[in-house]
Amino acid sequence: MARVVVDVMLKPEILDPQGQAVQRALPRLGFEGIADVRQGKRFELEVEGPVDEAALARIHEMAETFLANTVIEDFTVRVDEPAEAGS
Amino acid sequence: MARVVVDVMLKPEILDPQGQAVQRALPRLGFEGIADVRQGKRFELEVEGPVDEAALARIHEMAETFLANTVIEDFTVRVDEPAEAGS
Numbered sequence: 001m002a003r004v005v006v007d008v009m010l011k012p013e014i015l016d017p018q019g020q021a022v023q024r025a026l027p028r029l030g031f032e033g034i035a036d037v038r039q040g041k042r043f044e045l046e047v048e049g050p051v052d053e054a055a056l057a058r059i060h061e062m063a064e065t066f067l068a069n070t071v072i073e074d075f076t077v078r079v080d081e082p083a084e085a086g087s
Numbered sequence: 088m089a090r091v092v093v094d095v096m097l098k099p100e101i102l103d104p105q106g107q108a109v110q111r112a113l114p115r116l117g118f119e120g121i122a123d124v125r126q127g128k129r130f131e132l133e134v135e136g137p138v139d140e141a142a143l144a145r146i147h148e149m150a151e152t153f154l155a156n157t158v159i160e161d162f163t164v165r166v167d168e169p170a171e172a173g174s
Contacts, residue, residue, distance in 0.1 A: 019131075029152070029153055039131075046121065046122040066113070067109070
C-alpha cells in the first residue's frame with residue numbers, strides 16, 4: 001500500500017504561537033542557533049490501489065477542503081520516500 | 088538560512104485517535120480509498136550557520152529530548168528540500 005504525506009503549515013504571514021513557544025524554550029534548554037520555528041501538521045495517508053495522477057488529484061482536493069484551512073494554511077502533497085528514522 | 092524539518096509521528100503500535108477521526112470522516116465527505124490516516128507534527132527549524140554533521144547531531148538531540156516524546160513517538164530529522172506547494 002502506498003503512503004502519501006500531506007504537510008499542513010500556517011502561511012508565513014500568520015503568527016505561529018506554538019512555534020514561537022518552542023523557539024523561545026530552546027535557548028533555556030541549551031540549544032542555540034535556531035532563528036525560527038514553525039509548527040504544523042503532518043498527515044500520513046495509506047492509499048488503497050495505485051497512486052496515479054487521479055489519486056493524487058483526489059488527495060489534493062481532500063487536503064484543500066478538509067485537512068487544511070487554506071485561509072491561513074498552506075499544504076503540500078507528496079508520495080512518501082523513506083527518510084532516516086530517528087532513535 | 089537553512090531549513091531543517093523534524094517530523095514527529097506516534098509509533099505504529101500507539102493508537103492515534105486524531106488520525107482515526109480523520110479517516111472515518113473521509114468517506115462521509117466523499118473520499119474513498121484511504122485505508123489509514125496517522126496524524127503527527129512537523130517542525131520547521133530555521134538554522135543559523137551551516138547545517139553540517141554537528142548541527143544535525145544537535146538538532147537530533149533537541150528532537151529526542153524536547154520535540155518528541157520517544158516513549159510513544161518516532162521522529163525523523165532532514166534538511167528540507169522544496170516540495171510542490173499546494174493551493
